[in-house]
Amino acid sequence: MRRLCILGATGSIGTQTLDWVRSDARYSVSGLSAHQDIDGLIALGREFPDAALAAGDAAGVERVRDALGARRRILHGAQGLTELAEASDSDTVVAGIVGSPGLASTLAAVRCGKRVLLANKEALVMSGVLLLEAARESGAELIPIDSEHSALLQCLPAPCARSCIRGDTSDAGQWSQIARLWLTASGGPFWSRQDVDWAQVSVNEACAHPVWSMGRKISVDSATLVNKGLELIEASLLFSVPHSQVDVLVHPQGLVHALVEFADGSQIASLGAADMRIPIGYALAWPGRAERPVQRLDLASAPDLSFERIDARFAAVSLAREAMNSGQNAMIAYNAANEIAVDAFLQSKIKFDRIVPCIEDGLRRADPGTVRSIEDISQVQQQAISYAREWIA
Structure with a gap:
């Protein structure tokens, strides 16, 4: 038990x-x-x-x-x-x-x-x-138990998956066959709209996710695609691959959760209903499979599947790559500035279109370096929070 x-x-x-x-x-x-x-x-x-x-x-x-x-x-x-x-x-x-x-x-x-x-x-x-x-x-x-990272884990060869779960990907031979990891994103509530006045986006609009039922903070993160930036960083760290080998595709139907591309050009994808109980059950039962029925995906009646590249309207993913290039302090700043900006937006203190610029300012002001303890993380975070509050004020 x-x-x-x-x-x-x-x-x-x-x-x-x-x-x-x-x-x-x-x-x-x-x-x-x-x-x-x-x-x-x-x-x-x-x-x-x-x-x-x-x-x-x-x-x-x-x-x-x-x-x-x-x-x-x-x-x-x-x-x-x-x-x-x-x-x-x-x-x-x-x-x-x-x-x-x-x-x-x-x-x-x-x-x-x-x-x-x-x-x-x-x-x-x-x-x-x-x-x-x-x-x-x-x-x-x-x-x-993010749906995308759980999907990647399920697509990887078993030795690679085991090494990720135990935090040890030191066996380069296992990973030489992996060419690229693909995360998918629904695009949030604004992807298909070209007429959005970003300064006038309401809290309710930003929280109206088209696929998943989630809390307010993560719903706003999905609307800005900051959530996908955080997931890109998480995938790079968890699976120990350079962020240049992790990419993002917008997939509005939300049925393909991730893909693994192999050195021979083949790809394995994980498909399933948009039901968080599936990755939760997988994590609880690993290395087995949960046996409780959940919503099943009927491909014969599923909508056509489409995939698109992220466009210039959504800078959050490219900023996440900049943070990884700059080092751990910048990654902490990326997250901290976003948390402060989203909280301010949810309290109607700033407009929706100021969230990502607040993150960008935080990255510019982040000191280079790395952290060696939770106390170091707290210190860097507090500095980033101070910068973000100053920028918002």
């Missing part, structure tokens, strides 16, 4: 992970966290009475304790997340917290040698090889 700690249990990833738990006796829950949705955490606490809980702050803890009783184990804040991730009563941690707040707990779980289901791509973007080195040293299994 797998004992799961689900960080971000009331969010999209956490909710869909719990769908698996409820339908498969092979999974149990030992830990659950929620930042703001305390009512949701209380409900889950009642459903899973043996699970330790973590809330975003002390006020949340008091609400949970009032509802569930003083004897329930309830943690709070960043330290609480880390303790929950490290707890010995779980062997699998679902890293479902969006953005930089999920970094420390993800790294803690990896250092404990657990299986980590990585939905938080920002953790890898910010920490770079630090997370992968920790996986190699601890024996952790790092399995992505």
